[in-house]
Amino acid sequence: MYTDLAxxxxxxxxxxxxxxxxPVINPATEKPLATLPHASPADLDRALxxxxxxxxxxxxxxxxxxxxxxxxxxxxxxQRADAIARILTLEQGKTLPEAKIEVxxxxxxIEWYAEEGKRAYGRIIPGRVAGVRQMTxxxxxxxxxxxxxxxxxxxxxxxxxGGALGAGCSIIIKASEETPGTCVELVRAFHEAxxxxxVLNLVFGVPARISxxxxxxxxxxxxxxxxxxxxxxxxxKLAAEGMKRTTxxxxxxxxxxxxxxxxxxxSAEIAAAGKYRNAGQxxxxxxxxxxxxxxxxxxxxxxxxxxxxxKLGDGLNEGTTMGPLANPRRLDAMxxxxxxxxxxxxxxxxxxxxxxxQGFFFAPTVVTNVxxxxxxxxxxxxxxxxxITPFKSFDEVVERANSLPFGLAAYTFTGSTKTAxxxxxxxxxxxxxxxxxxxxxxxxPFGGVKESGYGHEGGVEGLEAYTNKKLVVQA
Numbered sequence: 001m002y003t004d005l006a007x008x009x010x011x012x013x014x015x016x017x018x019x020x021x022x023p024v025i026n027p028a029t030e031k032p033l034a035t036l037p038h039a040s041p042a043d044l045d046r047a048l049x050x051x052x053x054x055x056x057x058x059x060x061x062x063x064x065x066x067x068x069x070x071x072x073x074x075x076x077x078x079q080r081a082d083a084i085a086r087i088l089t090l091e092q093g094k095t096l097p098e099a100k101i102e103v104x105x106x107x108x109x110i111e112w113y114a115e116e117g118k119r120a121y122g123r124i125i126p127g128r129v130a131g132v133r134q135m136t137x138x139x140x141x142x143x144x145x146x147x148x149x150x151x152x153x154x155x156x157x158x159x160x161x162g163g164a165l166g167a168g169c170s171i172i173i174k175a176s177e178e179t180p181g182t183c184v185e186l187v188r189a190f191h192e193a194x195x196x197x198x199v200l201n202l203v204f205g206v207p208a209r210i211s212x213x214x215x216x217x218x219x220x221x222x223x224x225x226x227x228x229x230x231x232x233x234x235x236x237k238l239a240a241e242g243m244k245r246t247t248x249x250x251x252x253x254x255x256x257x258x259x260x261x262x263x264x265x266x267s268a269e270i271a272a273a274g275k276y277r278n279a280g281q282x283x284x285x286x287x288x289x290x291x292x293x294x295x296x297x298x299x300x301x302x303x304x305x306x307x308x309x310x311k312l313g314d315g316l317n318e319g320t321t322m323g324p325l326a327n328p329r330r331l332d333a334m335x336x337x338x339x340x341x342x343x344x345x346x347x348x349x350x351x352x353x354x355x356x357x358q359g360f361f362f363a364p365t366v367v368t369n370v371x372x373x374x375x376x377x378x379x380x381x382x383x384x385x386x387x388i389t390p391f392k393s394f395d396e397v398v399e400r401a402n403s404l405p406f407g408l409a410a411y412t413f414t415g416s417t418k419t420a421x422x423x424x425x426x427x428x429x430x431x432x433x434x435x436x437x438x439x440x441x442x443x444x445p446f447g448g449v450k451e452s453g454y455g456h457e458g459g460v461e462g463l464e465a466y467t468n469k470k471l472v473v474q475a
Contacts, residue, residue, distance in 0.1 A: 002033045003087050003181045007043060007204065010050035011197030014043065020205070022177060027093040027324040028314040028359045036180050038205035041213060047172045047201040048219045051143040054170040054198025059140050061196070063118045063168070070114035070165055072193035074107040077186060081107075084154070087181040089315040092153055093323040093360070094278045096316055105442070106158035106186065109458075112442035113166030116463050120167065133474045138467040140168035141245055142221030145214040147207070147235070149227050150326050151281045151382075153179035157186055159446075159457040160224050161200060167466035169222065172201040174210045178327060207231075215239055222466060225249070226283075229406075229451050247455030247465050249283070252408030252448060253380045255401035256286040257391075257423060262413035262435070264295040268302035271411070272386070274437040276310055276322050276364050280384040281330070284409040286437060288377055289388040290397050296390040300349065300368055303388065307350040307364040314359070324360040325383060334362045334383045340375040341367045341387065351384070372400060380406070394419075398426045408448035411437060 005024070006015040015037045023032040039047070058066065077084065085099035092099075122137040146160035157175055164171040175183035187202045203210060214220055215238040223239045224247040225232055232250040239246045258267050274286050291299045315323035325331055331354060338352050351365030362384055370376055370387035377387055391397040401410065410429035414420050420434045430448040433439045440446055440458070447456035456462050 001086065002090055003184055005034050005036045005180055005184055007037055007039055008184075008187050008191070008200070008202040009043060009047045010053075010201065011191070019043075024091055024178065024180060025327075026090055027326050028316075030359060033090055034181070036177055036204055039203040039210065044203060044210065044213045047203055048143075048214065048217050050198035050201055051170040051172050052198075052219045054196060054200075055140070055143045057196045058165070058170055058199045059168045061168075063120070066165065066168065067114040067118050069190075069193050069195055070110055070117075070162070073189040073195070074110040074114065076189040076192055077103065077107045077110070080185065080189070084182060084185045086316065087185060088153060088179070089323070091179045091181050092150060093326050094315050095320050095323050098278060099315070102152060102154045106154035109155065109158040109442045110162045113162035113463065116460065117166030117168070120463060120467060129475075131475065135472045135474070137470050137472065138167075138464070139470055141466050141468050142169060143219050144169050144171040144222040144224060144466065145211075145220045146171055146173045146224040147211060147227065148173065148175050148183070150176035150178040151278060151283070153182035154186065156226050157183045159462065161186070161190075163224075163457060163462045163466050164222075165199065166463055169466050170199045170201075172203060172214060172220075174203050174205070174207070174214075177204050177207075180204055211235055212238065215242070215244070218242065220244060222246070224457075224465075232453060245465075247447075247457065248453035249447060249455075249457060250408075250451060250453035251380045251406060252283050252452050253287050253378075253404055253406045254284060254409040254411060254429070255288045255290060255427070257397050257401060257410075257412045258289070258291040258295060258299055259412070259414040259416070259419055260292040260294040261415040261419070262295070263415075264291070264298040265302045267413040268299045269306060270437060271413075272303045272306035275386050276307070276384050279322055279325050279362070281326060281382055284431065284440060285382075286411050287381055287386075288401070289386060290391045290400060291388060292397075293390045293392060296388075300366070300388050303386065304349040304366045307366050307386070310364045312355050312361055312363065322364060322384065325362055326360070328360055330383050331360050331362055334365070334381070334385055337376050337379075337381050337383075337385050338365060338367065341370055344371050344374045346370040346374065346376075346387070372403070378404060394422070398423070402426075402428045405451040406448070407450035408452035409433065409439060
């Protein structure tokens with residue numbers, strides 16, 4: 001029902017052999033699913049040597065041939081979507097329908113990069129002297145190291161693997177130890193599609209040990225990380241020691257601004273559906289709700305009704321609309337956020353505590369009249385707790401929305417094109433959704449500003465993140 005877990009190095013699956021290991025836990029039952037092997041220092045050295053060898057092979061492979069192999073891997077992943085989605089739900093907790101969507105999107109990402117890799121165009125720059133030709137070309141940056149979190153165990157590895165391979169790079173990916181099975185299945189699809197040995201390598205282990213070992217190697221020329229701000233800053237410093245290229249997709253705390261000219265009930269339904277997707281464990285999840293006073297009561301009532309009607313349970317069960325949190329750390333965090341809000345005078349309209357006595361379940365929660373200095377308004381909750389607070393004027397809400405050091409995503413609901421343009425210009429975020437939360441697709445750039453990181457995944461920008469630009473001047 002689950003999958004066989006192993007490291008993948010230089011085209012071989014490796015497990016056992018006296019390696020350290022850890023259990024993978026089902027968050028809905030708290031029972032172990034399998035045992036995950038950790039990479040030893042010798043394994044990491046072998047992966048680095050394999051990536052160096054694989055890069056030489058892959059960069060010399062014609063883009064059309066690279067695309068053919070990548071498309072085949074995407075097709076294999078799609079063909080196994082039902083089985084892989086169950087693996088994803090078992091290890092991560094999200095509902096099976098959400099898991100199926102994630103598997104499908106992961107395949108789309110690989111396919112999109114396969115095609116875009118054939119279009120890594122350069123350009124001709126007119127010379128100042130007759131007969132001189134100035135050209136820029138894009139070349140793969142080199143072997144890459146990538147690190148992915150547990151909340152999207154399919155999409156996040158697909159972005160990094162797809163971008164690297166589409167550009168002609170080799171890659172060593174360390175997927176999350178809490179949700180390893182989905183990435184194992186993604187790598188298996190590439191293996192069976194005929195990817196040359198060493199081009200893609202998968203390792204697991206103690207995160208700090210793995211990252212420090214890989215990033216310190218002169219073989220690695222690019223680092224891509226998705227995760228928390230503190231860890232991102234640490235990895236950036238490690239990468240700077242070797243002047244390595246980096247992409248950092250870090251935390252967020254997305255403001256949602258609902259103006260009085262928007263339909264409050266419709267806005268609440270869209271916002272609540274987005275908030276409780278994957279139990280709120282989404283880096284671009286709407287997380288701070290500012291509603292103009294005239295619409296505040298209607299928006300809040302509809303939002304709370306939506307939360308109360310969510311069916312909480314095992315993601316594999318039919319009819320479940322929200323699964324458990326991925327680990328017990330998130331349960332403790334949710335309790336802390338709610339307790340702090342209550343202490344500061346906020347009211348809990350829905351939920352507010354753990355659900356059941358087995359599994360990492362927390363009730364969908366709505367907290368109103370939350371002061372701006374509450375932890376819920378200043379720290380990324382990364383869970384199913386929604387703070388809602390009123391605002392009066394445009395300038396006031398802009399100042400409050402931009403007050404935090406984060407700048408990943410932001411959302412607004414308005415019936416006015418003028419207001420939509422003004423608020424889009426005023427908000428400090430890498431991605432803005434107007435009357436929609438659908439801001440992430442394979443073909444669009446994904447990335448933040450301020451402490452939410454730098455660089456992009458997705459779109460042509462995501463491919464260029466794995467390339468160097470070279471100028472050739474020919475006289």
